[in-house]
Amino acid sequence: MSGGRSSGSRNKRRQISDEERAAAVEDYRESVGRLQHTAYRNLRQTIAYATIFVAVVATWMLVIGQATPTSFPWYAVSILGGAFGLATYFVREPRPRLYVLAVAVVLAVVGVTGMFLTD
Template sequence: MSVGRRSGSRNRRRQVSEDERAVAAQAYQTSVSRLRHTAHRNMRQTVAYATIFVAVMATWMIFIGQPTPTTFPWYAISILSGAFGLSTYLVREPHPRRYVLAAAVVFAVVGVTGIFVTD
């Protein structure tokens, strides 16, 4: 048995005024908004880092002489995806940044797919 608890105390709620409830709701909405903003920023950065990584690997493969004449355009497209991934940090407006990031992802997918298909 728990000491100091009355039976039924779990069901009792503290009475709050409408002002306190509105302040609590506003604090909750602010907290959720910050969490969403941080999550979206982290996701954008992770995707941009992935396209940059693909470009670095494609550049490395070019320097060591891996591409053939049939795979070279796909390596170039992969490098272009990294350029778009880097440019997401230069674009400050949210909508154009999404388009640049989407282009980076498309170029990365097309480039890597082309490399594997032609290899």
């Protein structure tokens, strides 16, 4: 009437060899590595998209005549930041791509801050 379970079955574990354990650990590490690589790539792409979006908005504001002579340099800096954000897709090496992305973020933040302070 116990449903087929013995009282001590909860504590019994399947015995595995050291090779199986090492293979399982290696599979786990590879899975986590792929997940981290994908997450970092998605984060870099999202940041690049954000700088490009800021550049598109700044360009649109210039086209509709929203920029004043005092705010024009800040719009130009934002557009330059978007250009660097777009350049991250053409740089293949990981370290220089990170530097280009950092420059894009700094320029976009400086440009948006300048736009808000001058308006």
